[in-house]
Amino acid sequence: MQTIAYPKEQLHRTAYTKLTEAQIAAKLAGAAPKSVSPLSEVFAGKQLRIVTDNGPTLSYRFASKNRLSVAESDGRAVEAGYGALTLDDVTLFSHLVPGTQRGYHVVVDRASNLACVFEVWFSGFTDNREVQREIYFGYVAEAGKQAPTARHSLTNRVEGKGFHWTQDTGVETLELYPSTFYSNFVELSRLGGELGFCAPTDYVKIDDELYVYSRVECEFSGVQTLYVFDANRAEQVGVRLGFDASDALEYYVFTGRGEWVGQLAQFERFGDTAATPMPPPANGQPLAKGARRVYRPMRNNWQMTKEEVAALTEKAVFGPPSPMAGNKGPVSDYLVGKQLTLRFDNGVAAEYRFDAIDTLHWRRPGDSAWHEERYEAWESAPGVVMFGHLLTGAPQNDCYKLVADFDHGLVTCIHGTIGSQYIANEAQAETWFGVIEMAGMTPPKYRRHQFTDELVGHAVTWNYSPGLTSMHLYTTPHSLSWIIFGDSGAGGMEWSGPASYVKIRDELYLAYWLEEACNGTLGTILVNLRTMHDCGIGYHCGKDGLRLSAMGAHARHAGRFDIAKYYRLKA
Amino acid sequence: MKGTTRRKFFGGAAALAAPLAAGTAVASDDLAARLAVLEDSSAIRTLLLHWARDVNAGKITAPAPNVRSLTLDADAAIAVDANGTATARVPCTVETVTPIGGNETLVEMARLQGDGVVRRAERLALHSTFVKRDGFWHVANAELRT
Numbered sequence: 001m002q003t004i005a006y007p008k009e010q011l012h013r014t015a016y017t018k019l020t021e022a023q024i025a026a027k028l029a030g031a032a033p034k035s036v037s038p039l040s041e042v043f044a045g046k047q048l049r050i051v052t053d054n055g056p057t058l059s060y061r062f063a064s065k066n067r068l069s070v071a072e073s074d075g076r077a078v079e080a081g082y083g084a085l086t087l088d089d090v091t092l093f094s095h096l097v098p099g100t101q102r103g104y105h106v107v108v109d110r111a112s113n114l115a116c117v118f119e120v121w122f123s124g125f126t127d128n129r130e131v132q133r134e135i136y137f138g139y140v141a142e143a144g145k146q147a148p149t150a151r152h153s154l155t156n157r158v159e160g161k162g163f164h165w166t167q168d169t170g171v172e173t174l175e176l177y178p179s180t181f182y183s184n185f186v187e188l189s190r191l192g193g194e195l196g197f198c199a200p201t202d203y204v205k206i207d208d209e210l211y212v213y214s215r216v217e218c219e220f221s222g223v224q225t226l227y228v229f230d231a232n233r234a235e236q237v238g239v240r241l242g243f244d245a246s247d248a249l250e251y252y253v254f255t256g257r258g259e260w261v262g263q264l265a266q267f268e269r270f271g272d273t274a275a276t277p278m279p280p281p282a283n284g285q286p287l288a289k290g291a292r293r294v295y296r297p298m299r300n301n302w303q304m305t306k307e308e309v310a311a312l313t314e315k316a317v318f319g320p321p322s323p324m325a326g327n328k329g330p331v332s333d334y335l336v337g338k339q340l341t342l343r344f345d346n347g348v349a350a351e352y353r354f355d356a357i358d359t360l361h362w363r364r365p366g367d368s369a370w371h372e373e374r375y376e377a378w379e380s381a382p383g384v385v386m387f388g389h390l391l392t393g394a395p396q397n398d399c400y401k402l403v404a405d406f407d408h409g410l411v412t413c414i415h416g417t418i419g420s421q422y423i424a425n426e427a428q429a430e431t432w433f434g435v436i437e438m439a440g441m442t443p444p445k446y447r448r449h450q451f452t453d454e455l456v457g458h459a460v461t462w463n464y465s466p467g468l469t470s471m472h473l474y475t476t477p478h479s480l481s482w483i484i485f486g487d488s489g490a491g492g493m494e495w496s497g498p499a500s501y502v503k504i505r506d507e508l509y510l511a512y513w514l515e516e517a518c519n520g521t522l523g524t525i526l527v528n529l530r531t532m533h534d535c536g537i538g539y540h541c542g543k544d545g546l547r548l549s550a551m552g553a554h555a556r557h558a559g560r561f562d563i564a565k566y567y568r569l570k571a
Numbered sequence: 572m573k574g575t576t577r578r579k580f581f582g583g584a585a586a587l588a589a590p591l592a593a594g595t596a597v598a599s600d601d602l603a604a605r606l607a608v609l610e611d612s613s614a615i616r617t618l619l620l621h622w623a624r625d626v627n628a629g630k631i632t633a634p635a636p637n638v639r640s641l642t643l644d645a646d647a648a649i650a651v652d653a654n655g656t657a658t659a660r661v662p663c664t665v666e667t668v669t670p671i672g673g674n675e676t677l678v679e680m681a682r683l684q685g686d687g688v689v690r691r692a693e694r695l696a697l698h699s700t701f702v703k704r705d706g707f708w709h710v711a712n713a714e715l716r717t
Contacts, residue, residue, distance in 0.1 A: 279685045293684055300679070323673045467669075467689035470677050484680045487690070493680045519676050538675070 006192040007245070011220040012517040013422060017247050021123045024101055027249045028122070032066065032081020033094050033239060034252040036168040040084040041065040042091050042110075048140055050106065050115045051147065055136030058104065058117065068095060070104075083253040085237035090210060092228050094239040094253060105226050105239050107152070107204075107212055113140040116152040116204055116212060118226060120241060124290060129243050130222030132290040133214065135202060154275035155205035156180045156490055158213065160264035162561045163234055167256040174563055175213070177203070178264055178459060178473050178483050179491035180276040181293055183215050185225075186476055186566075193567055196475030198494040200294050203275070217242070218294045223250060234258035264459045264473075264559035267489035276490045295493050297518040302542060304425040309397075309418060314545025317374045317390055318358070321550075322538075326465020328552020329535055332379040333357045334406075335387065341365065342402065342411050344434030345448070350400075360389060376550055378526075378535035381508055383407035386526045388537040390548055397546050401524045401537045403502075403510050409436050409443030412502050414512050416522045418541040425541040427522035429512055431500055452503035453477045453568075455511065457561040460527070461485075462534065462553035471558055477501065477567050480513040525551060532556065611651045614708050615659060615701055619647055622699075622710050623663075634697070634713040637669040639690075643697070655703040656711070665715060666692045 043062040071077040082095035089111040096103035101122040124132035137151040162176040174186040183201040204212035214226040227238025236256040335354040361370035377387035388401040396417035413432040435443030480499035499513040507529040515521040525536030536551035647661035681687035
């Protein structure tokens with residue numbers, strides 16, 4: 001009996017229904033949050049008046065633990081169902097506004113009387129199902145008392161943290177916060193934990209231990225997950241609102257317990273504890289309500305048809321330097337003059353003749369004709385050479401990216417092809433293990449390079465060239481996330497893709513990632529954690545042609561999450 | 572000073588103090604010429620400050636691409652010609668913000684969040700030429716040199 005529920009399609013491949021406003025309205029009618037845990041009665045029978053700085057004043061009457069009435073500013077009071085949960089002095093409650101596609105998630109710190117209000121709504125973007133939000137900071141007004149001057153605030157103090165969460169619903173996730181306005185989530189129980197994904201995220205500081213986390217799965221289902229969490233005790237109370245892959249409404253409050261899994265480095269200046277505010281529009285206009293930074297790669301019009309790919313004639317093979325190669329290492333002549341055969345366990349073999357530092361010839365065993373290709377090679381560690389080339393004339397614009405260890409007679413090939421079942425110009429990859437056959441070398445019969453999870457959880461920064469630095473977060477054994485730093489050094493925009501990791505030697509790893517449903521690139525790097533330098537090859541098919549290009553960056557360790565254990569198969 | 576049409580003033584008023592103090596030995600026409608140059612230099616100095624302010628405000632085109640700000644670091648060395656032109660050289664700090672080229676994913680994402688640029692501050696020299704028209708000095712040309 002299968003124990004892990006894998007989805008038929010991962011989030012980035014799911015064709016979510018374009019729900020209409022009318023469909024959403026129908027699904028929201030009369031909705032109130034469900035809860036597995038007992039709802040809090042802390043406000044039952046009470047009234048609250050929440051004043052926000054730049055938003056509405058919300059006047060509540062809580063009739064019971066699940067019914068309230070709310071008046072927005074000077075508006076008429078309306079009744080709604082709600083759910084509340086508490087974490088010590090902090091209460092989170094959530095409700096919709098009947099007859100609308102709006103609602104509120106409200107966080108009240110009863111000790112300080114400060115409040116943080118998330119107004120949420122549907123049908124505010126091209127994808128109606130994507131939850132929109134605006135955050136208001138304020139306080140609970142009390143008769144005869146002066147309004148407090150303190151406020152909850154956006155913060156970078158959550159940046160670098162990570163937790164394994166188990167909700168009272170049984171839902172199990174890994175949630176990693178390597179950015180100040182994005183986060184990673186790995187759905188361990190919902191999706192089997194194969195891939196990590198990213199979503200725009202708000203981080204609000206209540207105090208030094210308590211924070212609010214709110215992400216919206218933009219470009220996927222559009223669902224929102226918001227929770228208050230205690231960083232010390234790893235406890236949470238939260239709410240989930242949105243529509244799942246089958247368009248069913250998910251609206252529930254939850255409690256959860258977690259495990260702190262680590263802390264990554266922060267790269268802001270010492271003393272900088274501010275959030276990374278959303279920059280105002282260049283035209284001087286104020287930010288639109290709900291504005292947030294979202295990476296929406298599938299809306300960049302980079303996709304091509306099969307016919308367009310077939311008609312491509314432009315090729316750039318290790319052409320002009322790109323910003324991704326500003327710190328690449330020297331090209332190696334290690335291979336020049338060598339003749340050898342690379343024989344892989346899947347039966348594929350290729351004979352090579354390296355004529356020059358940038359020119360090789362290859363052929364299949366038994367063929368008489370040689371194919372000439374342009375290549376580049378780098379010797380990352382003594383005797384370990386990475387090189388790559390196109391296979392001119394191959395049916396899918398194939399490329400080989402190879403790491404050959406001449407000290408041990410081993411080779412691993414990342415075989416790249418263009419075209420997936422989803423997008424015609426999206427790269428795909430296979431990993432082949434094999435051996436080097438050449439004069440004077442007897443390769444091993446059984447030993448091979450191997451897939452590894454040793455990098456899982458590690459974060460490494462990569463400085464490619466001036467102004468261009470990212471951080472890799474190796475989120476699962478099968479995915480990788482990249483985070484772009486802002487000018488202050490704060491983690492910013494983030495995305496992720498399927499990936500794979502092969503151990504070449506101690507502290508030497510071959511990794512690839514596929515920018516699936518992103519821009520189609522296959523990135524491949526040989527990570528040397530002794531020199532803290534990589535070499536690598538990008539492979540991309542776009543409207544400007546097919547490109548095989550060098551990559552190279554200087555690395556820094558940025559910390560590690562202890563998460564590999566969550567991916568291992570257990571009895 | 573007669574016989575030369577180019578007069579240089581380094582450091583402005585302080586450099587002029589000594590010759591003016593010995594005014595009794597100086598012919599009145601020469602004094603008038605010196606005063607005129609002093610006035611021209613002062614006007615050019617003010618013009619340079621305003622010009623730099625306008626460059627920083629984006630009101631006028633910067634003397635090089637991608638200049639975000641230009642700070643004059645010292646008093647200008649100004650040479651005024653009798654034919655109604657002048658030159659100035661002044662050390663300055665120039666901050667440039669140069670967009671990173673390419674369409675790689677990282678570059679595109681960096682642009683999306685308002686980055687994707689190389690910021691650099693350099694000490695350079697601003698070389699300017701001026702022309703006087705209708706009694707007012709105007710910047711004729713400005714360029715940054717190492």
